Amino acid sequence: DTGVSQDPRHKITKRGQNVTFRCDPISEHNRLYWYRQTLGQGPEFLTYFQNEAQLEKSRLLSDRFSAERPKGSFSTLEIQRTEQGDSAMYLCASSLWQDGYTFGSGTRLTVV
């Protein structure tokens, strides 16, 4: 297992377009997390899955954001009608309960 993989590494999109990011966690990990990080700030929690169930969702996650983890393995994060304020690094992490917490390298989104 090579750790947590995120795809793509970089995404440039025009304002108003939809984008989708993928996260492949460590296979035996049951928890998967999405975060957003802007320059100079700490990460912000977006949402969290335990297996396929989305158990917690931040108020930061507006109606334009949706995340899925359909089979309890990989997860996708979709942003609809992107805005310039959505430009950030989107980070995924996984853990087995609270153990083995591992971050992916992130997807850097630029909305132009």
Add this chain to the structure above:
Amino acid sequence: KNEVEQSPQNLTAQEGEFITINCSYSVGISALHWLQQHPGGGIVSLFMLSSGKKKHGRLIATINIQEKHSSLHITASHPRDSAVYICAAYTNAGKSTFGDGTTLTVKP
């Protein structure tokens, strides 16, 4: 006031010095998470602790649940320790609230 506050915001040390980074939180937690982020690099989990102390190599993390305070110590600091160190309050619900990080620079 942020729910998780770190101090100092920036720290410069000479190689070999003992480093302490502090984290105070105001939310209920199941664990306190210390993370390391190198410039342009990914985030690495250092410690997840809910009580007492944990040690890994030259890194030591302590937590005082009553005082809602945690510290990260680096002994015999080295330039390769230069990074941003982030603490996060982790709840049973899986949600984390992060501090803004402490930027550490260790000079040779």
